[in-house]
Amino acid sequence: MPEPRGSLVDRHVGFVHALRAAGVPVSVAEGLDAAGAMRVIELADRESLRAAYAATLVKKPAYRPGFDVLFDLWFPASTTGLAAVRTDSRIDPATAELKELREHLAGLLTSSTDQELREFAQAMVERFGRQEAGPGRQNWFSYSVMRALSPETLMASILRNVLQGRERGGLAEKTVRQQVNTGIRRFEDAVATDVRRRIAEESGIERIARSAVRPPLDQIDFLRITKADLARLRREVYPLARRLAARLTIKHRKGRRGRLDFRKTMRASLQSGGVPLTTHFKPPRPHKPELVILCDTSDSVSSFAHFTLLLTYALREQFTKVRAFGFVDTVDEITRFFLPGSDVVEAMTRLANEADMVRFGRTNYGHSLERFAERYADALGPKTSLLILGDARSNYQPPALDVLKSLVSRTRSAYWLNPEPRQQWDTGDSVASEYGTVVPMSECRNVSQLTAFIETLA
Amino acid sequence: MFDSPADVTERLAAVDYLSDDAISTSVFLAAALGKPLLVEGPAGVGKTQLAKAVAMTTGAELIRLQCYEGLDEARALYEWNYKKQLLRIQATSDDDDIFTEEFLLERPLLKAIRADGPTVLLIDETDKADVEVEGLLLELLSDFQVTIPELGTIAATRRPYVVLTSNATRELSEALKRRCLYLHIEYPTPERERDIVLAQVPGLRAELAEQLARTVATLRALELKKAPSVAETVDWANTLLALGREELDEATVAGTLGVVLKHASDHERAAKELGLPDA
Numbered sequence: 001m002p003e004p005r006g007s008l009v010d011r012h013v014g015f016v017h018a019l020r021a022a023g024v025p026v027s028v029a030e031g032l033d034a035a036g037a038m039r040v041i042e043l044a045d046r047e048s049l050r051a052a053y054a055a056t057l058v059k060k061p062a063y064r065p066g067f068d069v070l071f072d073l074w075f076p077a078s079t080t081g082l083a084a085v086r087t088d089s090r091i092d093p094a095t096a097e098l099k100e101l102r103e104h105l106a107g108l109l110t111s112s113t114d115q116e117l118r119e120f121a122q123a124m125v126e127r128f129g130r131q132e133a134g135p136g137r138q139n140w141f142s143y144s145v146m147r148a149l150s151p152e153t154l155m156a157s158i159l160r161n162v163l164q165g166r167e168r169g170g171l172a173e174k175t176v177r178q179q180v181n182t183g184i185r186r187f188e189d190a191v192a193t194d195v196r197r198r199i200a201e202e203s204g205i206e207r208i209a210r211s212a213v214r215p216p217l218d219q220i221d222f223l224r225i226t227k228a229d230l231a232r233l234r235r236e237v238y239p240l241a242r243r244l245a246a247r248l249t250i251k252h253r254k255g256r257r258g259r260l261d262f263r264k265t266m267r268a269s270l271q272s273g274g275v276p277l278t279t280h281f282k283p284p285r286p287h288k289p290e291l292v293i294l295c296d297t298s299d300s301v302s303s304f305a306h307f308t309l310l311l312t313y314a315l316r317e318q319f320t321k322v323r324a325f326g327f328v329d330t331v332d333e334i335t336r337f338f339l340p341g342s343d344v345v346e347a348m349t350r351l352a353n354e355a356d357m358v359r360f361g362r363t364n365y366g367h368s369l370e371r372f373a374e375r376y377a378d379a380l381g382p383k384t385s386l387l388i389l390g391d392a393r394s395n396y397q398p399p400a401l402d403v404l405k406s407l408v409s410r411t412r413s414a415y416w417l418n419p420e421p422r423q424q425w426d427t428g429d430s431v432a433s434e435y436g437t438v439v440p441m442s443e444c445r446n447v448s449q450l451t452a453f454i455e456t457l458a
Numbered sequence: 459m460f461d462s463p464a465d466v467t468e469r470l471a472a473v474d475y476l477s478d479d480a481i482s483t484s485v486f487l488a489a490a491l492g493k494p495l496l497v498e499g500p501a502g503v504g505k506t507q508l509a510k511a512v513a514m515t516t517g518a519e520l521i522r523l524q525c526y527e528g529l530d531e532a533r534a535l536y537e538w539n540y541k542k543q544l545l546r547i548q549a550t551s552d553d554d555d556i557f558t559e560e561f562l563l564e565r566p567l568l569k570a571i572r573a574d575g576p577t578v579l580l581i582d583e584t585d586k587a588d589v590e591v592e593g594l595l596l597e598l599l600s601d602f603q604v605t606i607p608e609l610g611t612i613a614a615t616r617r618p619y620v621v622l623t624s625n626a627t628r629e630l631s632e633a634l635k636r637r638c639l640y641l642h643i644e645y646p647t648p649e650r651e652r653d654i655v656l657a658q659v660p661g662l663r664a665e666l667a668e669q670l671a672r673t674v675a676t677l678r679a680l681e682l683k684k685a686p687s688v689a690e691t692v693d694w695a696n697t698l699l700a701l702g703r704e705e706l707d708e709a710t711v712a713g714t715l716g717v718v719l720k721h722a723s724d725h726e727r728a729a730k731e732l733g734l735p736d737a
């Protein structure tokens with residue numbers, strides 16, 4: 001495949017293709033919009049170009065990180081390397097002692113423009129990031145840059161400088177820490193970006209582009225989620241819970257406008273000589289959806305469980321009446337940990353320590369369902385929606401289908417969300433299809449599938 | 459409307475709206491390409507304010523459609539004045555045409571389409587409206603026209619500058635997004651927030667504004683239920699000014715935290731993480 005080094009049009013087309021390959025849906029019309037934007041903005045201004053592409057092509061924040069990586073590859077910053085640090089003439093990045101470089105970095109971490117930070121990062125990659133990979137070829141690495149400068153170890157001296165004897169451990173320190181941590185992350189990003197650029201120059205943009213872009217947040221598998229992703233997911237889950245609550249409510253409300261308000265209608269008709277032109281209705285009585293959540297909190301689905309607990313917590317805030325139950329091989333009510341207004345992080349910790357969900361530590365759906373029917377069957381009623389979250393893997397124990405059937409028959413509606421890919425259902429100890437015959441089961445591995453599920457409820 | 463993104467930055471700053479590269483470029487492109495601009499982001503980062511600032515700096519009339527659940531055509535687009543129509547029928551015996559301009563009640567969308575002067579149409583909190591309203595908007599946003607069965611199609615005499623805002627409580631449809639330019643406004647960097655505070659609260663010392671912006675950034679980094687918005691930072695600045703505080707120390711923060719944090723659990727969390735004394 002030829003390198004997209006030719007005209008601007010080639011580069012534009014290559015960029016759009018790479019975005020699509022990375023999972024950003026760019027329609028033809030949007031590609032044309034972007035091309036149109038190119039005609040009216042100053043192409044030499046790189047940030048303006050980036051903003052123009054973002055405005056026309058990226059319509060969802062989840063796609064933004066991937067977009068930025070690809071943009072930096074297709075439209076790299078000026079490739080000046082060592083000569084770049086002009087903003088501060090006091091040090092020469094090519095020859096300066098490590099100590100001086102670290103001092104300079106410490107200064108940049110507390111206050112710097114993007115430009116200064118980027119230029120310094122480029123110079124540092126040039127100096128520390130290179131490793132010979134054979135005659136005439138070289139590899140570039142960010143970790144060697146980070147190891148040489150180790151920005152994390154700068155914190156102590158920065159704090160000493162900035163606080164200057166003020167009390168430690170308080171607000172001032174916290175604020176500086178936050179500021180420096182943000183600075184370190186920006187520096188890391190700048191280094192990683194420059195390393196990618198150099199690799200792209202050596203071996204071609206397409207090759208690096210494929211491995212450099214992580215999937216967008218809403219397509220990350222719940223079962224393979226990292227801690228950092230979870231924090232960001234939390235923000236995505238709240239609106240979804242609100243939406244789910246609204247969906248379950250609206251469904252009930254449609255087609256019911258409330259009863260005719262006779263007095264109000266007659267009063268209004270006086271204006272038009274006794275003809276009741278405008279009819280007034282009493283506001284419909286609000287429907288109070290009730291929700292019972294049953295979630296698998298075993299280790300095999302621990303990341304998913306973490307997510308489902310988040311969802312539970314968010315739903316708890318939206319619904320008037322939510323009862324949540326966690327199970328591994330026996331079941332316990334966990335509603336009490338999620339009081340509205342309580343702190344979610346704390347609730348999770350308490351939950352892990354106090355709830356009684358584990359007897360032998362191996363998931364047993366059948367046993368859990370039986371216990372649930374015994375102890376908490378009164379939680380279900382004709383107004384209740386039942387939401388089961390789990391992978392339906394029961395360690396070859398009897399599934400207790402009849403129990404589930406009788407439970408479901410008492411509810412208004414029931415749904416099952418399964419975090420495993422559909423292909424893996426019914427393999428090994430999974431009894432997904434059997435449960436699926438009783439409760440409609442949906443694959444729910446990421447936020448976009450959860451969103452889709454909520455939309456189908458309407 | 460605008461010459462360049464830099465021109466946008468300058469003119470918005472003149473009406474006290476401090477923009478950044480992304481905002482200026484998007485605002486400029488929306489004008490240059492004649493496309494609606496969809497602005498998303500957390501509550502209180504200045505999405506609505508942006509539309510107001512654009513209207514102010516271009517001398518355009520601002521027409522605002524506030525969306526909510528249950529918003530319908532009659533409230534968004536147009537309505538027939540039934541009472542007047544009925545009275546006309548009763549008053550005159552001849553079969554007068556009662557579907558004319560005279561009986562048409564203009565609602566924000568139609569008003570924006572028919573306006574002669576420059577107009578900024580703000581469709582606020584689009585995500586709050588039902589999906590059907592999006593359908594209603596599609597014709598307007600792609601062709602800048604609306605169709606009234608009894609009167610025919612009314613095309614815009616002069617294209618309004620359209621800004622849609624959304625808090626992203628639900629995903630807007632692909633069709634709608636495709637027709638719009640997209641701008642995601644995040645919380646500003648501490649540097650920009652300091653400048654915003656200084657622009658909004660004259661009389662505040664620059665140093666205190668800096669401290670304020672940094673502290674708010676720290677608060678936002680905590681896992682809070684509701685992170686402080688820019689508007690709340692400005693409120694905080696005003697509070698400090700009113701109280702005559704010169705320094706943002708622990709006691710001051712603890713005493714005035716209610717201005718920026720609106721949940722009891724957020725208060726507890728902030729107090730614990732920042733080591734504040736009991737207020």
